[in-house]
Amino acid sequence: MNPESVMDIGRQAIYITMLIAAPMLLTALIIGLVVSIFQAATQINEATLSFIPKLFGILAALVIAGPWMLTVMVDYMRQVFTSVPMLAG
Helix, strand or coil: CCHHHHHHHHHHHHHHHHHHHHHHHHHHHHHHHHHHHHHHHHCCCCHHHHHHHHHHHHHHHHHHHHHHHHHHHHHHHHHHHHHHHHHHC
16 A cells, blocks of 8 residues: 555545535525524614534525435445555555
């Protein structure tokens, strides 16, 4: 096992992690921005106001993007497990 292959596996793992986390993070970011603009426009300063919309938004993003996220994770793990014999020997 050479250092290049280890670095390549690590790079792919970080890329897959960012790819899988992106739908939920972007959903939370957009909902937080909309709620913040609403709070600024109405001068409502309630910190817990954005919690429920973010919760439902992330749940919806997970339901919509969940199958794709699972497919990406399974494909990556299949690739890692099939490359183990080449890396070990």
